[in-house]
Amino acid sequence: MTTRRKLIAGNWKMNGLKADGLALARGIVDKLKTAPAPACDLLVCPPTSLVALVAEAVGGSALAVGGQDCHAKASGAHTGDTAAVALADLGCAYVIVGHSERRTDHAETDAVVKAKAEAALAAGMIAIVCIGETLAQRDAGQTIEINRSQLRGSLPEGSNATNTVIAYEPVWAIGTGRVATPAQAQEVHAAIRAELVQKLGADTAGRMRILYGGSMKPDNAKELLALPDVDGGLIGGAALKVADFWAIAESC
Numbered sequence: 001m002t003t004r005r006k007l008i009a010g011n012w013k014m015n016g017l018k019a020d021g022l023a024l025a026r027g028i029v030d031k032l033k034t035a036p037a038p039a040c041d042l043l044v045c046p047p048t049s050l051v052a053l054v055a056e057a058v059g060g061s062a063l064a065v066g067g068q069d070c071h072a073k074a075s076g077a078h079t080g081d082t083a084a085v086a087l088a089d090l091g092c093a094y095v096i097v098g099h100s101e102r103r104t105d106h107a108e109t110d111a112v113v114k115a116k117a118e119a120a121l122a123a124g125m126i127a128i129v130c131i132g133e134t135l136a137q138r139d140a141g142q143t144i145e146i147n148r149s150q151l152r153g154s155l156p157e158g159s160n161a162t163n164t165v166i167a168y169e170p171v172w173a174i175g176t177g178r179v180a181t182p183a184q185a186q187e188v189h190a191a192i193r194a195e196l197v198q199k200l201g202a203d204t205a206g207r208m209r210i211l212y213g214g215s216m217k218p219d220n221a222k223e224l225l226a227l228p229d230v231d232g233g234l235i236g237g238a239a240l241k242v243a244d245f246w247a248i249a250e251s252c
């Protein structure tokens with residue numbers, strides 16, 4: 001019997017202007033007020049430009065707000081970057097670090113991701129640490145080793161089941177409509193948990209949440225969320241529609 005409460009997290013990526021962000025946040029808050037509560041925690045991660053607005057709109061509700069990235073340093077000469085403590089100050093409880101789009105677009109290494117996750121923890125937030133293999137790596141039979149090694153390199157010092165969430169996002173499934181099969185997802189999630197046992201011990205590993213991300217939609221969520229080591233979802237495209245996001249939450 002697992003005691004892990006599932007987390008359904010929307011990663012809005014670089015989408016939306018003020019009106020879109022407000023409508024989406026208010027739409028989810030309305031659902032929380034009017035529909036039976038889903039059996040999971042709910043989180044939205046708007047682009048940095050909308051974090052303050054969304055945090056204000058969800059204030060007092062059960063919908064948490066997170067950032068999509070933070071800098072490893074607490075402050076200083078880093079033009080265009082956002083400090084973890086600044087996100088926390090706006091009302092963020094979580095921050096995503098090491099998303100594959102940042103690893104690719106900004107050449108973020110495991111060491112950078114680890115430092116960012118440590119900054120998130122220092123700011124009192126929960127770090128959502130993303131890992132995942134490319135299609136070429138999967139085809140080469142390297143899936144498990146790549147995920148193990150990214151996890152080892154990216155996990156922050158001081159990590160525990162309360163301050164850290166892992167997100168397994170196979171790069172080939174992100175934004176492609178090509179979702180991992182339940183067997184593929186469970187295999188990697190179980191390997192991630194086994195690696196967490198090595199690093200953090202069985203008790204912490206047994207309580208740490210591991211999310212699946214990559215083309216999770218209302219029509220495939222139930223099957224994925226029922227897997228023994230899948231503790232929620234990190235959702236891109238489907239998180240931009242209230243009805244889809246809510247339907248996924250209801251699948252928990």
Ligand SMILES: O=C(CO)COP(=O)(O)O
Pocket residue numbers: 011099169173174175176177213214215216234235236237238
């Ligand atoms: O990258 C993702 C979430 O972080 C997944 O995106 P999609 O759900 O659009 O595939």
